[in-house]
Amino acid sequence: MFADKKMRAGTGALATIVSALALIAGATAADARDKDKKRDKEAETAAPAFTAKRESDGVFSSTYKPYPGVATALVGATVFDGRGGKIENGVVFFSGGKIVAVGGPDTQVPADIAVFDGTGKFVTPGIIDIHSHLGDYPSPGVDAHSDGNEATSPTTPEVWAEHSVWPQDPGFSRALANGGITALQILPGSANLMGGRSVTLKNVPARTTQGMKFPGAPYGLKMACGENPKRVYGSRGRMPSTRMGNLAVNRQTWLAAIDYANNKEAKRDLAKETLVGVLKGEILVHNHCYRADEMAIVMDMAKEMGYKVSTFHHAVESYKIGDLLRENDVCSAVWADWYGFKMESYDGILENAAFLQREGACVVIHSDDQNDIQRLNQEARKAQKAGQRMGIEISDATAIQWITYNPAKAMGIHEMTGSLEPGKMADVVLWNGDPLSVYSRPEKVWIDGALMFDANDPKRRPVSDFELGQPGEGDVK
Template structure:
């Protein structure tokens, strides 16, 4: 974790606090790695570093709740896809797999995401399996091993996947599942075994993990696109007594907004990905805005290193789509999609996601309105330590695989 914490006062900026509030010409005070105060004209105490934020905007650090950085690492090599460490395609039930064991912390995409204001990421296994395995939550700091990046005492998560990805990963080899019927039944059989098998000598780790999910000890995250598939999964959750933290991708979530509200689950969506496969055909740009207008917890995600560098632009596109659909979303509400709501998805809303006294000082100072394509992250702070400075090369992390390369050739 960052060791160079400094007492800091961001002065006279426009603050979007992630809790739904906007403060103009206001200050944020940071001490001992925590936010201690927000308001106008805070005292400039001795020993505090004052950063002039006049004309600039301040937000919580961005949280990416669905990333594959490290386990689908850059650089992309055409022949590398089969050996990416994002999927273990040997058994549809890989609940005992752990994404952290495939993370390469030298992936240059981590630094690119940091320059885009991303301070926390949930790294998930891929979507080839019905049960892909355990997720890992990372702070976007430099380190030698994944242990250096792990968010302390973060809640456990597990990835599931429905629809085209698992059926195409197995069906072509004659191994179930080969259809949506097989996908749903394969999931039900696993949950049923986990519920029924309570013997003390049970050693199959996969079903221990499913039982932990049923006991509320593990957050369940599900890759799913189509409305009917999503509805089946919510029904399965009711049947077997587990809670779905979020449906990820959720291209047709706008069709079943009441279902999300009843389940008290979040939708993790893109701004405008559409049509690249059949189950994404009914995706619409106003998806996030429609969910938000109905009271559904909605957040954005990257799923790719390119989008992971530009989460604020993704937010701007989704908000603009809402405006075109007649849904007016203020910046102080919109910013919650990539801060507080994302923290809720990964179970860390009590520690990050908003600038409130007592929470971790994960802060981004933007050159302008973060919903503008022209704005850049000038400074990024994690736990009260400055980890990125757009104007200081010493605070611009470079991965080992980029060392010695001209800057123009950086990935």
């Protein structure tokens, strides 16, 4: 019993000591926590946490500023307004970079402005190319300049075409002088199912891509279906290697983007940010696709995932589903006569654009080529004539719409440009003859009311830094 008492007494003393130590430890821990809080607060005050900016903060925003211009009137010309209208002996008056008035010979213009006699000539809105790779595949076409395909993964929506654009590409000034191109969309290539973001540019000389970037134009997402992605990745033993693989990878990628959009705690992901922009309707989908069946499947996938296709590009079989394209309000950006160069383009026909027009679907003539961009007017004429030979009447004014207002609509810039309407940007071309003729060329080109090209004034032709000093280039007297 004594031993038990002694043990209990020892235990009591030990408990007292342990309790005391616990109190000391607790106090020490509390002090440490207080010190940690104080240190954290001081750190927050002294050095705020680093955060990356987002698009809403003006990341890579346009720095474009219109070149100086003067109030100008073009009188006596035949005017195509870009919306299917035609005015004989018309007047186009612009000032402050905007269209002020468009009308017949009675249209009033101020007396103290620049007036150009357009008798026997034609006026159109600036020509717009919805599908270009200028700057990403610039001239000269060497491997060192090949910056349009990030062919390292089947889906690369995180890349932006503007981060490859070389503003010194001589193709820009050629497109202006020979084709009357005032705006163009630069797209990534078609090696991938999702190739990245496109960018819309004003066709003006600038030191930086941001200096050319069309203010207020929405981004596009370049997608591709069919042979290209399955060939590129199937040859590497990777998925996709079939058309069903193409769709499976696309669908899984969209599902991951939807999960990301619904997860407020998700770590920032550049690829998924682009796809969420599409789901929100802020980024427009431009889909490289040839076959009619695949276009129909892509439209079904878009409905499944909750986005909309703006335009199918190349689309040589659009004529087979004109009604579906019209019902889904999807444009077709097509060539006049390119077909048959691979299996999925085999069933292309010259009347593609004409059949689409007959169905009431949106038609756009595009280039996808550094040379064709210089003659979209001629490509529109070829497509028009192919339809007329089939008995499908297409007016000249409608053919002009294929290369002005319709591409602007498909690119989301039709409220700002693409037609000669009061309040819109003064992007205007004066042609020395019928703009749909192979013999006609731009005589003068204005962008936001600034005269950027004048065939009668060699000094008015923009010359890139790259061309300066080259034999036969840049040596204008």
